[in-house]
Amino acid sequence: MKNASNLARSALAAALLAAVSTGAMAEVVLKASHQFPGGKGDVRDEMVQMIAREVAAAKVDMTIKVFPGSSLVKATEQWKAMQTGQIDMTSFPLDYASGFHPQFGATLMPGLVKSHEHAQRINASPFMTDIKAIIEQGGAKVLADAWLAGAFGSKDKCIRKPEDASGLKVRSAGATFAQMWAGAGASIVAIPSSEVYSALQQGVAQATDTSSGSFVSFRLYEQLKCLTAPGDNALWFMYEPVLISKKSWDGLNDAQKKALTAASKKAEAYFNAESKKLDDTMVETYKKNNVQVVTLTDAEAQAWRDVAQKTSYKLFSEKVPGGKELIEKALSVK
Known part of the structure; x- marks a missing residue:
């Protein structure tokens, strides 16, 4: 019996060794979560889906399961969910984690x-090197860069000058824009983008x-009368990278890391080609839905920047460690 037991143990050890040497260990399954609508043409969802498809095609014993539309984790909780191991990857507006790391x-x-061209130069700058170092200190790693332009939208009147915002209830994507809106006399509604439609519908936000x-994937054109599009004077750009937790990354073998890196670079290139088109699609969609579309003049854009200098920039430089240098x-x- 003892010999039989020893033989069984030897056979198991040999089988495990063979599995390791052939790479036939249990498949790695990564959970990728984000807040954006799935299957509806949102470019951020498509980035993550593309990474999942490319990794599957690489046949490196790794599957990425994508959970779009806040179906697994709430919009603002993705960063924390990566830290706790609830999810492995996310496409995430980095500013949503500024409560953990105010530099974001x-x-x-x-x-x-x-x-969009300036965003590419920003990606290759010491500024972004510093931001990515903070991301890594926080336990995550950037797989793919993504900057999205944005706009203002209103239920009642076009927002062109700071005084147009006075007295309005404005939903803002993050603290820095909220400070600018408040400096222009607006009151702030703090909710993620996935809840904006109902807030506009119910009058919680104007x-x-x-x-x-x-603006397109959440169908906000059904609630808005005027859109202030980026045009040549974009004020709104947001960094929304694809991230993986460092713990999940460190658990991958070299072949899996290589496949995931290659897939992410392909998704980033796809996004860069599509990002400018997002602005054009937004304008076309809003015009088609009878929403007035305007853009800022140089003077109007400068008026907003002047407000931002006295509010967002000043507070960030004073309150955030290393903020002035960032x-x-x-x-x-340039």
Whole structure:
């Protein structure tokens, strides 16, 4: 019996060794979660779905299960869910985690990023090196960069000048824009983009700022009368990368890391090609739905930047550790 037991143990050990050497261990399953609508053409969802498809095609014993539309984790809780191991990956507006790392507020700062081309230069700058270092300190890693332009929308009147916001209940995507709106005399409604439609519908909010992609995929044209589109004077750009928790990344073997990196680069290239189209699609969609579309003149955009300098930029520089240096690094990117 003893010999039989020893033989059984030896056979199990040999089988495990063979499994390790052939890479036939249990398949890795990663959970990817985000707040954006799935299967409806939202580019952020498509980025994650593309990564999942590419990884599956690489045949490296790894599957990525995608949970769109806040179906697994609430919109603002994705960062924490990565830290606790509830999810492995997310497509996430980084500013949503500024409660954990206030420096992330710089990735949604009025007028900081001026165009899609400027966003690409920002990606390669010391500013973004600093931001990514903080992301890694927080336990996550960037798989794919993504900057989205955005707009303002109102139920009642077009918002062109700061005084147009006076007295309005405005839903803002993050603290830095909220400070600018408040500086213009608005009161702030703090909710994620996935809840804006109902807030506008119920009169909880009268106006909003959000990304071009969200203006379309959340069908906000059904609630708005006027859209202030990015045009040549975009004030709103937000960093919404695809992230993976460091713990999940460290658990992958070299082949899996290589496949995930390649898939993420392909998804990033896809997004970069589509990001400008999002603005055009938004304008076309809103015009088709009889929403008035306007853009800011140089003078109007400057008036907003002046408000932001006295509010968002000032507070960020004073209150956030390293905030002044971060802003200076970003502003040095021409």
